[in-house]
């Protein structure tokens with residue numbers, strides 16, 4: 001603990017776990033309570049940056065609505081119970097269902113919060129392994145599976161995203177991303193706004209493509225409004241121009257590419273003229289953009305949620321990387337590069353990897369193909385509702401709130417109420433967990449240590465930072481809760497020792513290190529290494545093993561200056577190992593050992609995509625979503641300082657569209673899609689282009705049986721009542737959250 005000042009007061013440094021930006025926080029504590037949270041000026045990555053959410057770790061920790069005891073549902077209401085009883089009920093009921101109906105009768109939903117802490121990253125896998133179900137659903141098919149799939153198909157590893165090297169680029173083309181309020185996604189960097197402003201300050205240029213004039217678009221050199229769902233057309237047309245005009249230059253990576261000619265031939269009919277009508281961007285502008293991008297010295301193309309949450313999401317993600325490749329910007333400083341976490345594995349691929357496959361099984365009802373070992377979350381409701389062998393009868397949810405965050409959510413809520421048994425690991429009784437028979441609450445973020453295992457691998461600098469827990473708690477740790485669930489599913493009983501799982505996970509890491517030909521552990525065996533691992537808890541010991549055997553690690557003493565848990569403890573503002581470095585070809589896991597530029601799944605999808613550009617375009621309204629700086633998807637609406645003030649859950653509509661419907665700001669309108677309707681207050685604004693309406697997601701806190709007293713006072717409406725679970729990105733199974741056809745009229 002680092003402390004200054006009077007006896008009872010102390011100052012702690014903690015990496016914020018709330019979003020992907022990994023900001024360093026300075027937290028003052030006195031008399032056992034948080035007094036103040038502000039940005040850590042000395043943090044090696046964030047340099048004092050903080051957003052309004054970061055300081056609310058105090059409110060989240062102290063929130064009286066946050067569950068401290070397990071909940072059992074009795075006669076329709078949740079009541080406190082003991083941990084022993086809670087686990088005993090799970091053991092009895094879950095295992096009875098599995099015994100009678102098999103493992104696929106149990107579904108699992110994993111929410112976004114799991115990637116924001118160590119237990120979620122590492123302790124879920126033993127549960128899935130013990131259960132053996134194919135009915136796994138996660139938040140990834142809500143907004144990011146296209147990125148996983150195109151990345152897996154091209155590089156052989158679905159998590160090896162390239163990120164825009166913001167700090168060294170001269171030109172950034174950004175589509176469907178609003179990092180001024182999201183703080184960045186699938187590209188970790190604190191203070192995106194400051195980093196974007198620095199691009200312009202050094203003479204660089206930023207172009208934002210988005211149907212809405214977001215805060216990010218306002219701060220850019222140029223904003224190009226685009227019709228929702230057509231980014232893939234624009235990107236393919238830009239690639240077409242670069243190829244047709246003889247501008248292809250792959251820089252230093254040409255020898256690592258497979259199928260580039262085939263990829264360029266596949267976009268041969270995506271002329272600017274062919275896509276102009278559909279995108280709403282004229283052909284001359286598309287040509288200019290393509291030429292600008294190829295002429296820029298160091299450039300990066302980056303697309304995010306608006307680009308991925310549409311039926312062409314995987315193609316758009318692929319085309320983003322195609323542009324980075326043909327402008328010579330893949331794996332180049334200032335271009336699109338790979339991150340390198342201090343806990344990542346040392347060994348590069350030797351002569352290719354196993355590659356990446358999708359569709360190894362299919363969902364039972366609609367036959368959606370498996371991706372990344374999971375099924376589209378849009379299919380969860382039908383898998384619960386539809387009778388038959390392997391119907392989902394029980395559900396385990398860990399974090400997340402799919403009733404608010406996934407498509408056609410009214411249907412999902414009804415389906416959850418029909419389950420035979422449901423257990424949720426979550427700190428709140430929310431719109432989803434209210435359906436659970438047992439709720440297992442996890443400690444607050446200040447009651448656990450932190451190392452950002454998910455996001456340092458996609459960070460813009462090679463950074464390592466460990467934060468000890470600030471407060472002790474009587475609640476079991478999240479890793480122990482998950483471990484007991486895994487042990488129950490294995491048949492070891494509700495009172496099994498959770499350290500069994502922690503030890504197995506640790507041994508997995510050490511065994512891999514010992515077997516790695518590039519290992520830094522100098523021939524020692526697992527037993528010796530295990531004895532040398534430090535750390536008080538299972539997650540801390542795992543982090544110690546990972547970083548010591550990682551690319552900057554001390555090899556358990558082989559390199560006295562190398563990284564270890566203790567070295568991170570001694571450096572509470574983090575350790576910076578410098579900017580990103582080129583990683584081709586070692587980063588690749590494709591069987592060929594090359595970047596696969598023309599994956600069959602993508603090439604096969606291009607004709608259908610091109611066909612969407614032909615013929616007259618619909619003149620009806622299309623619904624898109626929006627982020628808010630003080631929101632974090634469906635949660636944090638129970639923190640008063642984040643929700644107070646002007647109503648934020650409004651339907652934005654362009655003045656021309658409002659006038660055509662005789663609507664004015666403050667009116668309430670009915671928004672109706674194929675699957676549902678909501679009434680929302682109107683906000684007339686030219687921020688959205690004509691033909692587009694915009695509603696934020698994550699609201700709709702008016703369900704009975706929740707325990708969210710602040711959120712319930714300002715419920716807003718649930719935009720996912722309108723999203724259509726039957727319209728998916730066909731390659732990745734991702735939900736369609738943008739470009740939904742709707743009608744709007746006075747309520």
Ligand code: SF4
Nearest residue numbers: 016019022023051054
């Ligand atoms: S930007 Fe993200 S990591 Fe930084 S303070 Fe805000 S919520 Fe925390």
